[in-house]
Amino acid sequence: MKKTFLFLLLAILSTLPARAEIRVDADFPGGNVQVEAIDQAANVVRVRPDLRDTQGGWFYFNFRVSGAENRTVTFQFPVSSISFGALGPNVSTDGGKTWHFLGEKDFLASGKEFPNDAHEFTWTFGPGDSDVRFAFCTPYTQSNWEEFVKPYRSWEDVRFETLCRSRSGKRDVELFRLPYLGEGKPRFYIAFTARHHACEASANPVMEGMVAFCLSDAPEAQWLRQNVEIVFIPFMDKDGVEDGDQGKNRRPHDHNRDYVQDIYPTVKAFKALVMKESVGSQVVFMDLHSPWIRGNEHEFYYSLGPEGEPMNARWNRFREKLAENQKDGTLKYESRWDIPGGVGYNQEKTFAGNGDQASATMWARRLPNAYNSFCMEFGYALCGHAILTPETGRELGRNVMKTWADVLKEENL
Ligand SMILES: [Zn+2]
Structure with missing residues (x-):
């Protein structure tokens, strides 16, 4: 009896779709990111701007997140530098066609800027959010x-x-x-x-x-x-x-x-x-x-x-x-x-x-x-x-x- 139950349970589990993995990439025109770590269980992604041949620091990033549908993910940036502009990161849920700054609504409602000392932000991905872009500014290529x-x-x-x-x-x-x-x-x-x-x-x-x-x-x-x-x-x-x-x-x-x-x-x-x-x-x-x-x-x-x-x-x-x-x-x-x-x-x-x-x-x-x-x-x-x-x-x-x-x-x- 016990064995049958276990077998049934395994059979049911095997028919459930495996949870997708969060993926972060910059493999598109204007893309830029360095991925430090992705904690799939905790829904935390650590990234930084990819400086390449830049002398000193700079702040441009522009990356795509897929596989994060139905998750609330926190994106952490290095604390050693200012990470975001006056309205925070810019977000596109239509593959980079249109953009809205994360801090836009707050600013329009209260005149308050995105915190100068923020080094992370959180985004809740809807069931259809298979390609969400985050960028420092409104990209233009x-x-x-x-x-x-x-x-x-x-x-x-x-x-x-x-x-x-x-x-x-x-x-x-x-x-x-x-x-x-x-x-x-x-x-x-x-x-x-x-x-x-x-x-x-x-x-x-x-x-x-x-x-x-x-x-x-x-x-x-x-x-x-x-x-x-x-x-x-x-x-x-x-x-x-x-x-x-x-x-x-x-x-x-x-x-x-x-x-x-x-x-x-x-x-x-x-x-x-x-x-x-x-x-x-x-x-x-x-x-x-x-x-x-x-x-x-x-x-x-x-x-x-x-x-x-x-x-x-x-x-x-x-x-x-x-x-x-x-x-x-x-x-x-x-x-x-x-x-x-x-x-x-x-x-x-x-x-x-x-x-x-x-x-x-x-x-x-x-x-x-x-x-x-x-x-x-x-x-x-x-x-x-x-x-x-x-x-x-x-x-x-x-x-x-x-x-x-x-x-x-x-x-x-
Ligand atoms: Zn310039």
């Missing part, structure tokens, strides 16, 4: 850009080009051109770049807005098309973006310190492009970045002004116009966060190494035909005390582009 430009593929007067092949030889580096439609030489040759630092994804929705503005019916957009040539490079460190690298402080130096040595093919090709194509025009250059992890100006957007005149005065005019154009925008602009040239860390020597390095903006500033050159930084989660989403980023980008049109138009008088 080649596929996002492709989706954005898709409607423009059939447009006349836009050019889809390739700047060069990436360093790995595996990828094309996109160059999106809005050719000058006027007669003779354009007065201004404008170049916009993003992702000199691979992980700085918050810059790309802003760039999308800038493109969208140029292709809109706004009178300033029409003026731009008739008076200037514009090139956009959405991914300066293309391999880093797709491979999910930090990119910032990459050894031996990162892409934004490479403007003397040219060890990265994109930097070399970009310099050659601008020098060749801008002959007879004045160069306008703006480089789009994301700042430090959180706090103060890092929860806003701001620019790093050029040292010396006339560029400094032109930069101030840009700031005045931006304040005007973005005054009803979701992401509030506070010009007090901008850092003038020569103030704080915004010194040419900061970007020059031992004279063997230069940032992109420093290089462009020294071109004989430079009109202006500076970079803007866009907070990863909170940006102007509101949440940076693809929509709010694009809204800001449209107004940044309108601002450029406004200030350049004044110069044409």
Whole structure:
């Protein structure tokens, strides 16, 4: 009798599905994680950002969890560094299509940020949550850009080009051109770049807005098309973006310190492009970045002004116009966060190494035909005390582009 019971019990147990194992991976474009340990019984996962060739620490992570349906799992990060931005980790339950920061609801309800000293978070996986992504920011890779430009593929007067092949030889580096439609030489040759630092994804929705503005019916957009040539490079460190690298402080130096040595093919090709194509025009250059992890100006957007005149005065005019154009925008602009040239860390020597390095903006500033050159930084989660989403980023980008049109138009008088 006893034996029969045991046999029956075993038979029943063997028909029950085995509980799936929690799996964590970063095997997709932009993926980044180092898995330290997974405690399947306790539902605890220990992870950290994969630093690869980064000098010092950095904070980008972007990983996928599967096999955790119906579990409540705690994700622990190293306690030695700040792990999360102002709204905590970002979560996607639809395979990376849409994202919501874990601390978003709390922030919207009470203005409270995700704790600065938090080193873990917990997530309850529903029965259908077979692919949940967790990332430091809202990731943005080649596929996002492709989706954005898709409607423009059939447009006349836009050019889809390739700047060069990436360093790995595996990828094309996109160059999106809005050719000058006027007669003779354009007065201004404008170049916009993003992702000199691979992980700085918050810059790309802003760039999308800038493109969208140029292709809109706004009178300033029409003026731009008739008076200037514009090139956009959405991914300066293309391999880093797709491979999910930090990119910032990459050894031996990162892409934004490479403007003397040219060890990265994109930097070399970009310099050659601008020098060749801008002959007879004045160069306008703006480089789009994301700042430090959180706090103060890092929860806003701001620019790093050029040292010396006339560029400094032109930069101030840009700031005045931006304040005007973005005054009803979701992401509030506070010009007090901008850092003038020569103030704080915004010194040419900061970007020059031992004279063997230069940032992109420093290089462009020294071109004989430079009109202006500076970079803007866009907070990863909170940006102007509101949440940076693809929509709010694009809204800001449209107004940044309108601002450029406004200030350049004044110069044409
Ligand atoms: Zn940067």
